[in-house]
Amino acid sequence: MASRKGKYTILFDDPPGIRASAAVGCAKEADGPLGDMFDIINRDSYFGQKTWEKAESEMQKQAVAKALEKAGLTASEVEAVFAGDLLNQCVGSTYGLRALGIPFVGLFGACSTMAESLCVAATFLDAGAIKRGIACTSSHFCTAERQFRYPLEYGGQRPPTAQWTATASGAAVLEKGDLPPFIRGITIGTIEDLGICDANNMGAAMAPAAAATLKHFFEDTGTKPADFDLVITGDLGQVGSELLRELLRRDGYDLEHRQSDCGMLLFDREKQDVHAGGSGCGCAASVFCGHLVPLLRQKKLRDILFIATGALMSPTVVQQGESIASIAHLVYLSSEKSGGKI
Amino acid sequence: MKMTPEEYGRLAQKASPPSPMGKNLLMAFLCGGGICALGEGFRLLYQWLGADEELAAAGVSVTLIFLAVLLTGLNVYDNLAKHAGAGTLVPITGFANSVASPALEFKSEGFILGLGAKMFIIAGPVIVYGTAASILYGLVLWLFRLY
DSSP states (O other): EEETTEEEEEESSOOOOOEEEEEEEEEHHTTSGGGGOOOOOOTTTTTSSHHHHHHHHHHHHHHHHHHHHHOOOGGGGOOHHHHHHHSSGGGGHHHHHHHGOOOOOEEOOOGGGGHHHHHHHHHHHTTTTTTTTEEEEEHHHHHHHHSSSTTTTTOOOOOOTTTTEEEEEEEEEEEESSOOEEEEEEEOOOOOOOOOTTOOOOOOOOHHHHHHHHHHHHHHHHGGGSSSSSEEEOOHHHHHHHHHHHHHHTTTOTTTEEEEEEHHHHHHHHTOOOOEEESSSSHHHIIIIIIHHHHHHHTTTOEEEEEEEOOOOOOHHTTTTTOOEEEEEEEEESSEEEOOOO | OOOOOHHHHHEEEEEEEEHHHHHHHHHHHHHHHHHHHHHHHHHHHHHHHTTOHHHHHHHHHHHHHHHHHHOOOOOOOHHHHHTHHHHSSSSSSHHHHHHHHHHGGGOOOIIIIIIHHHHTTTTTHHHHHHHHHHHHHHHHHHHHHOO
8 A cells, every 4th residue: 555654755565566668759869878768769750740749649659559569468458548748738648549548647747747647657556446557758849849939940049048858758557566667656746936937947947846856755755865876857957957956955965976867868968959958748758768767677776766847837827927837746766676765 | 945036046047057148149240240241242233133222122122031931941041040049030031030930830730720820920029019119100200390
């Protein structure tokens, strides 16, 4: 059974495991430092479709199909899929998963969706409500740009704090069993807002959310950053990562040399012109599914904290003068089912 | 530790690298100047071909708009603008790009509700306030001429 630890954290006595995971990416992602981690690379950003939105759906469909194939399962053997994306009405997920016939729990957590879907799926599994579930999400540079910013061919200049939405998707098949890695615990994030209004500085908007969730987890469990091999955030980028370290340092937690960020790993910031780093649901999702899960399974990493961060931004409300509210959900993963510091 | 938005704003500003102002200004000057020089070249060419001053000026605008829209369609304009910044934004080429790029982008939602409705999503405000400003300017001019 799940048990509450402290005010915010949930620990699983019989932790669910990740049976298989898959990552899908596009050309820029494939050319990045983690290019080899992708199960499917589609260099055509339309993914053979007519519109960007359809391309994103196709990408999510491919990620789920690949994860099922790697797990040796068919869609009918999965009892629920937990998914979402950045688009209005989560159309990337809705239309990508439409044909599967799996009960669907639609989630919106902006770029934190991978962690959010893992949190919900793990809780459903632990409660015995399902025996097997899929957590997945995606983002597409072109769909995100047109919904949140400018048309692709518009000749604007991006400031150094801007981040690059990854065209990628990740899907993970979760079940109770003895296959590592295991989801040992989760901390659902609180909505944080320290007044950042600049949509070109998402890292700064999201850093307080990551700091709050990490602080809650460390306080609840009595642990510290040094107890984990890696504390990896979703898409804080360079600016957000620096702010996160500073915020936690002020609270007495030293993240130095422990923290990494999926947005900083996915792209080469100097060569790929992504400014402060990568972002988007697909950034954290593909790095998690393609890079972190295999490292945990091979026991190259033992205990990690995966904190996907999301800017819950609506262009409409920001234009009305609101600041950007953010959230970060934490997933504590381990290559071992028990033991460790918690 | 509880932090106020003001304190965090200062911290965030410190952590956020500013845009490279010197480089941006220089590139805007060179590229914007380049586009104007190109326009001047076309003006001289059209006059040499026999156009009067007014026709040559209109010809320059049409040529620059055509080139900007063509380069937008060829996926080149945004790559130039990335470096040129205000240099490609301020001249008439920037205006042309701001109309052509949403037209291309929103074609997927159809010719009426997509392309037609969204075409002026960026240029629209410029037209509205440009027209309003010209009326205001005309009014001031008219008042001055009364006396």
